[in-house]
Amino acid sequence: MKTFTFRYDPKATPDELFARVEVAAKTGVHDIRKDEIASNSIHAILSAMTEGRLQVFYAVADHKPPSMYQLAQLLKRDQANVLRDVKALEAMKLIKLISEKDGDRERLRPVANYDRIVFDFGAAGASGKRKRAGSE
Numbered sequence: 542m543k544t545f546t547f548r549y550d551p552k553a554t555p556d557e558l559f560a561r562v563e564v565a566a567k568t569g570v571h572d573i574r575k576d577e578i579a580s581n582s583i584h585a586i587l588s589a590m591t592e593g594r595l596q597v598f599y600a601v602a603d604h605k606p607p608s609m610y611q612l613a614q615l616l617k618r619d620q621a622n623v624l625r626d627v628k629a630l631e632a633m634k635l636i637k638l639i640s641e642k643d644g645d646r647e648r649l650r651p652v653a654n655y656d657r658i659v660f661d662f663g664a665a666g667a668s669g670k671r672k673r674a675g676s677e
Contacts, residue, residue, distance in 0.1 A: 543576070545635060545655040547586045549662045550579040576655070578633070583662060589633065593618075595658065597626045601636050602653035609638075609649050627651055 580586050596616060606612040609627065613620040630636045635658070638649045 542656045544657050544659055546577045546659045546661055548577055548579040549583055551581050553579045553581045594626045594630055601651045607650055
């Protein structure tokens with residue numbers, strides 16, 4: 542099972558993340574942290590992976606719709622709205638769009654690059670041990 546992880550890392554800086562994303566976008570070479578995005582901001586993680594995008598991802602991964610139209614029907618959402626979420630997921634390399642001919646028509650088939658997404662919000666201290674609630 543191929544898993545992508547959104548990881549909370551209090552030591553990660555937004556500048557590092559944006560620099561890695563910028564290099565990956567310019568070169569087409571994946572980030573050194575393959576299959577993971579780390580951020581020191583839980584808000585940033587949740588802003589990137591909204592509930593709607595998560596629903597789109599799992600609909601693609603679980604149901605393997607043959608077209609964007611079928612995906613929108615499955616989700617009972619507007620096709621343009623679904624396409625925006627699909628484009629965001631594609632930019633994060635979570636899914637890809639495959640162009641296919643269907644007679645004279647061309648359609649886009651969304652395909653998941655992963656089987657699941659994991660959110661790791663664990664807060665390890667400097668020693669690597671997890672801190673308990675109420676402990677100092």
